[in-house]
Amino acid sequence: MENQRSGVFVGIDKRGRHTPHNKTSDAALKAIRSHIESFPVVDGHYTRKDSNRKYLGAELNISRMYQLYQEKNKDNLPDTQIVSQAIYRKIFNEEYNFSFHIPKKDQCNICVNYQKETSIGTLTPEKKYIYDKHITEKIRARQEKKADKDHAKENLDTMVATFDLQAVLQIPCSLVSQIYYMRKLNSYNLSIYNLASKHATCYLWSEVDAKRGSCEIGTCLYLQLMSLQRNIKHVILYSDACAGQNRNQFITTA
Known part of the structure; x- marks a missing residue:
């Protein structure tokens, strides 16, 4: 009665102190995380040095995982512990740096930076000069490649080829649900394509046999050179600029 007369509330405000009736329990959250982490992941093929993102199989998506x-x-x-797809998706997106596709760099850093700075108006004359020089060198490289290809077609003592390491192949690949949770075997494929004869050679190995560094690439190139016909006197090889695999001292001095 005294509190009512004075208008002063001396109790404890209990508003907002109760647990929401629809709050996801810790056990349910633990089950979500355990399920997401049960899928095998791999590093990106092209951006291993630029990103710590991990990649799930291309046959998966959040809906399929749910x-x-x-x-x-x-x-x-129990049914009350099975969360909705919205909560599953929220945990996946906010707590894990996972994706479902293998990133691929179709453009180099110079091209990407040029387009970005041009769009926002911060391109400097120095960077414009670097970009123009880069494009000139790219055109020249393509012209040299075409000239070498035409030369190899007319001269049987010359081989001109391109080579590249394919993105990681995970086996087995199946739609059976149990296989999604299994640790898959990473396999690697280096393809060498003869521009003149249009003949391709693939060197395939798994992570059990070796890694995918400069030593492995050099071994494949060595085997390819040893398998050439005796009339081949000149060999010209083209590849991308991946430093860890193609453009390094081990390949150039092999």
Whole structure:
């Protein structure tokens, strides 16, 4: 009565102190994280040095993962502990740096920076000069490649080829749900393509046999050179500028 007369509330304000009835329990969150982490992941093929993002199989997506989550936990968790796809997606996007595709750099840093700075109006004359020089060198390289190709067609003692390492191949590849959770075997494929004869040679190995560095690339190139016909006296090879595999001292001095 005294509190009512004075108008002063001396109790404890309990507003906002109760647990929301629809709050996701710790057990349910743990089940989500455990399921996401049960899928094998790999590093990106092209951006291993530029990003720490991991990549799931290309046959997966969040909807498919959520479907597998439901199938796996329908007998292990009560219905009240099976979260919605929205919550599953929220945990996946906010707590994990995962993606479903292999990133590929179709453009170099010079081209990307030029386009970006041109669009926002911060391009300097120095960077414009660097870009123009880069484009000139690219055109010249293509012209040299075409000239070498034409020369190889007319001269049987010359071989001109391109080589590149394919993105990581994970095996086995299947739509069976149990295989999604298995640790897959990483396989590597180096393809060498003869521009004149249009003949391709593939060197395939797995992570059990070796890695995918300069030594492995050099071994494949050595095997290719040893398999050439005796009339081949000159060999010209073209590749991308991947420093760890193609453009390094081990390949150039092999």
